[in-house]
Amino acid sequence: LKAGTIQKKVNATAAKRYELADQRRQSIVGVNQYVNLAEKKLEAPEGSCCSAHKGHGCCKNADIQLPEVEMSVDSACKAAGEGFSTCLINKALVAGVDCKCGEPLEMEALPKRRLAERFESLLAKADAWVEEKGSRPMVFFANMGPLRQHKARADFSRDFLRAGGLDVVYPSGFQTPEDAARAAAESGCAVCVICSTDDTYPEIVPAFCKALKEIRPDMMVALAGYPADHVEAFKEAGVDIFIHVKANCYNTVEAIQNKIGL
Structure with missing residues (x-):
């Protein structure tokens, strides 16, 4: 203990566990996975034991x-x-x-450390927003095409964002990128997520970003998925952030919260 050997090992293990939780490779149900935004907080009774x-x-x-x-x-x-x-x-x-x-x-x-505390801090910021403004911070989903084209990634992204206490505007699929961009701009949200497939993204993403930036140049654009061959091109087109299974959920959601103003 005096030499710091034990502390070093414990801190290294803690850092690895936080990394797994941040990436949702370790699930904490109700905290970084499957968050129920409608649940009510429990009040700690007077005199309860707590460290x-x-x-x-x-x-x-x-x-x-x-x-x-x-x-x-x-x-x-x-x-x-x-x-x-x-x-x-x-x-x-x-x-x-x-x-x-x-x-x-x-x-x-x-x-003292708990694995859930980092995500709980994100949820607490969203809860404070709800108390102040009376509504939950929202993210607009630019769902493209028929249900089978966008549903899988839209559902994944919705659960991903709920880890930060964020809810979503989840419309039916748009037929054109321009229609989706117009609806996103008019939604009043600060962030939108394009939800479709890797095969359709090369056609959809540049057109959507171009149309959106003409109306709302300040709006953050996220893409559901990580099409490796097109990532740099999509960044140049205007995509700011990617939501996918290997993403660091904590960092990604924190960036989106900051954009919204939490």
Whole structure:
């Protein structure tokens, strides 16, 4: 611990797990996958046990100030048996370490971490938007062609965006890129997602981006999928971001939230 070896290994493992969660290669149901935007938050009852750090907000005890006292592990166990919340016990342990050798223990601390916390921060920003404006932040879907042409990617993208508390305008398929661009521009959304197939994108994407930029040059354009042979050409045409199975969901959704103004 003094040399930092354990901390280094733990931090490396944590970073890898966060990476898997950010890419949704590790599912956290209701957080980075299958988010239910209609669910209601639970209120933590008074006096509930929680190891949250000060200011976390998930437990009312998290903000209670504790006098600077020293507490050994034995006395912490005794306190737990007497019904003290883990918030208070943790504060006491942090305030002073029972060291029999009499020397101060100087070492890198290991922070409390939960795999879901990064996505929960995105959801919290969206919830704050709802409380302030009375409606959920929306993204427009430029669904192209018949249902079989756009549904798979539109459904994937909708679940992808819900990991950031975003909902979508999900119209029927448009017949022309120009019609889709006009509807996107008139939607009032700051971001739109083109949903179709790799085979149709070379024809759709440049025409859509050209038409949209003439009306709403400030609108962010996302593409559902990642057609590797055309990515650079589509970026030049005006695509800002790509939504696909290998994308970093956390970074992508955060960028979209920033564009919307969350």
